[in-house]
Amino acid sequence: MPDSLPSDSVGLVSPQTIPFDEPIELACGQSLERYDLVVETYGTLNADASNAVLICHALSGHHHAAGYHSMDERKPGWWDSCIGPGKPVDTHRFFVVSLNNLGGCHGSTGPSSINPSTGKPYGPDFPVITVADWVKSQARLADRLGIQQWAAVIGGSLGGMQALQWSLDYPERLRHALVIASTPRLSAQNIAFNEVARQAITSDREFHDGRYQDFGALPRRGLMLARMVGHITYLSDASMGEKFGRELREEAYKFGFDAEFQVESYLRYQGERFSEIFDANTYLLMTRALDYFDPAYAAGGDLAKALAPAQCEFLVLSFSTDWRFTPARSEEMVNAMIQARKKVSYAEIDAPWGHDAFLIPTPRYTDIFTAYLDRVAREVGA
Amino acid sequence: MRPDLEIIQQWVQPGNHVLDLGCGNGTLLDFLQRERGATGFGLEINPDHITTCMGRGVSVIEQNLDTQGLDNFDDGMFDVVLMTQALQAVRRPDKVIEEMLRVGREGIVTFPNFAHWRLRWGLALKGRMPESDALPYKWYNTPNIRLCTFKDFEALCRQKGIRIKSRRVVDGQHQNSWLARLWPNLLGEIAIYRITRENAS
Numbered sequence: 001m002p003d004s005l006p007s008d009s010v011g012l013v014s015p016q017t018i019p020f021d022e023p024i025e026l027a028c029g030q031s032l033e034r035y036d037l038v039v040e041t042y043g044t045l046n047a048d049a050s051n052a053v054l055i056c057h058a059l060s061g062h063h064h065a066a067g068y069h070s071m072d073e074r075k076p077g078w079w080d081s082c083i084g085p086g087k088p089v090d091t092h093r094f095f096v097v098s099l100n101n102l103g104g105c106h107g108s109t110g111p112s113s114i115n116p117s118t119g120k121p122y123g124p125d126f127p128v129i130t131v132a133d134w135v136k137s138q139a140r141l142a143d144r145l146g147i148q149q150w151a152a153v154i155g156g157s158l159g160g161m162q163a164l165q166w167s168l169d170y171p172e173r174l175r176h177a178l179v180i181a182s183t184p185r186l187s188a189q190n191i192a193f194n195e196v197a198r199q200a201i202t203s204d205r206e207f208h209d210g211r212y213q214d215f216g217a218l219p220r221r222g223l224m225l226a227r228m229v230g231h232i233t234y235l236s237d238a239s240m241g242e243k244f245g246r247e248l249r250e251e252a253y254k255f256g257f258d259a260e261f262q263v264e265s266y267l268r269y270q271g272e273r274f275s276e277i278f279d280a281n282t283y284l285l286m287t288r289a290l291d292y293f294d295p296a297y298a299a300g301g302d303l304a305k306a307l308a309p310a311q312c313e314f315l316v317l318s319f320s321t322d323w324r325f326t327p328a329r330s331e332e333m334v335n336a337m338i339q340a341r342k343k344v345s346y347a348e349i350d351a352p353w354g355h356d357a358f359l360i361p362t363p364r365y366t367d368i369f370t371a372y373l374d375r376v377a378r379e380v381g382a
Numbered sequence: 383m384r385p386d387l388e389i390i391q392q393w394v395q396p397g398n399h400v401l402d403l404g405c406g407n408g409t410l411l412d413f414l415q416r417e418r419g420a421t422g423f424g425l426e427i428n429p430d431h432i433t434t435c436m437g438r439g440v441s442v443i444e445q446n447l448d449t450q451g452l453d454n455f456d457d458g459m460f461d462v463v464l465m466t467q468a469l470q471a472v473r474r475p476d477k478v479i480e481e482m483l484r485v486g487r488e489g490i491v492t493f494p495n496f497a498h499w500r501l502r503w504g505l506a507l508k509g510r511m512p513e514s515d516a517l518p519y520k521w522y523n524t525p526n527i528r529l530c531t532f533k534d535f536e537a538l539c540r541q542k543g544i545r546i547k548s549r550r551v552v553d554g555q556h557q558n559s560w561l562a563r564l565w566p567n568l569l570g571e572i573a574i575y576r577i578t579r580e581n582a583s
Contacts, residue, residue, distance in 0.1 A: 315436070334443065335454040338423065341399070345436050347429075347444045364429055371437030379439075 008084045010042040010067035010091050020140060030127040037141055038063045038100045038107035043091035051382035052147040053089060055098040056155030056162035059286045062106035065098040081361040088369035093382040102137045103129040103285045111281030124210025129285055131293045135165045151380045152176040156358035161293045167310040168295055176376050180317045181358035183329035184303050185294040193233055194287040197226035201280045210281055219280045224271035226283055231270050236321035236354030303336035313343040315372050319357035320350045387413055389550050389574050390490055394418050398461035404468030407431045408440035448473045452481040460486040469493045470526040476538060489577045497531035497567045516571050532567045548576040
């Protein structure tokens with residue numbers, strides 16, 4: 001909890017719920033008759049609506065990207081390190097839009113929302129959402145906010161996939177796509193980790209085939225395990241080693257199977273906390289959206305060909321110790337962009353924190369992010 | 383404008399797709415984009431230079447020529463491939479030149495002449511490794527690990543069947559001098575070569 005708000009914070013913010021009553025057709029063939037999106041905005045939209053930036057969140061993210069909801073809030077929004085006055089995404093210059101994606105569990109319509117046709121929570125009946133579906137719903141949000149073209153669409157990890165998808169589906173509606181710590185498709189290993197997480201959830205006895213809300217139950221254990229597995233893939237061996245090493249919670253081995261190593265209790269704590277705030281069906285849905293993402297698929301596996309419609313400029317960033325989406329995956333994307341004659345810049349940033357590095361403001365990352373967006377701001381007269 | 387840039391820009395046609403190997407802070411590409419409507423990329427490994435490029439709207443890829451080569455670029459995808467003052471800093475200049483002319487129709491290369499009289503003088507009289515405006519480093523910390531003379535470079539081109547379309551010789555400040563034109567391998571400090579694999583011009 002901050003005693004006073006830092007000067008480079010966007011300050012106190014409050015989310016708004018925006019209803020959409022026009023049905024949205026989804027990639028799976030189903031459609032949603034109506035839906036809500038929960039949105040936060042920071043900064044001011046300029047007169048010609050040219051300074052808008054869209055922030056796309058990753059697997060467990062949401063609309064609360066910067067600032068504080070109240071003076072009692074323990075931590076600011078999830079990307080507060082990069083969004084605010086004088087920060088890389090400078091709210092003095094940009095109008096920043098951040099939303100909770102469709103299928104999420106932070107207020108936007110998702111599996112835990114009430115299904116109007118049954119009067120009960122959707123649960124497992126909520127359609128599987130794809131990255132392209134998200135982008136479609138975000139385009140409608142842009143319409144609603146009076147934004148014809150984003151100065152930039154920015155995202156890390158799964159958020160980066162949305163930025164990439166934007167460039168293909170609405171080429172004329174964004175000037176820049178910032179694709180950070182991302183990949184053009186999941187590898188077999190990535191999908192395998194997701195499958196372990198899903199199995200952990202669906203095999204929890206409290207899961208009730210996804211209808212746990214109807215039973216007043218919660219698959220806490222499964223969700224906790226899923227998060228523990230996921231969390232390991234977000235960190236690097238080195239950063240875990242640095243943080244915990246082989247440190248024990250007490251002085252000697254107890255010759256049992258309780259959490260004796262610090263790393264065990266850390267993972268349990270992270271998992272437990274997550275299981276209290278996140279919805280299991282949303283977790284299943286988000287991991288599936290990751291698995292399915294593969295824009296090259298429709299172009300016979302040729303990513304350069306798939307990129308043909310893109311008109312924006314790209315900034316692709318990777319992190320040296322990210323083993324979830326390695327620098328090689330980013331380079332694959334960059335090479336396809338080069339082949340497709342798109343404007344692209346690329347840097348691999350040296351950082352010890354694995355995949356999580358995209359949330360941590362290391363000097364080089366901040367410098368690049370700031371320099372690039374400063375130029376975007378100048379370009380749109382912000 | 384720096385005279386070498388003035389010369390180089392005359393050799394880049396409007397709208398050309400350009401690759402700049404070791405593009406530094408992007409001065410040349412920025413200039414070519416604005417003045418010649420060129421498109422393209424720079425490759426660079428210096429983090430500060432990369433940031434500067436990104437801040438000025440020059441597309442830059444972090445890529446090390448020594449370890450990564452140019453494998454990620456297709457044959458003939460560029461009109462011109464530039465390499466200013468970087469040839470002497472790569473591990474295998476011969477391979478880089480071949481790669482330049484694989485991915486590009488034409489190459490423009492500039493490098494310092496190790497046969498310039500001041501360098502010859504320094505080595506002959508003082509018996510020390512030469513230093514100059516164009517080569518301001520000590521032998522132990524120089525990034526310039528593959529120094530050559532104009533004659534060496536031209537011999538390499540002949541050996542590889544590469545045609546030299548033009549050559550301009552300037553001094554250390556990139557100024558044109560009639561003396562350097564008269565006796566380039568002795569009096570020229572920096573040469574700007576325009577090379578190609580194409581036969582007829």
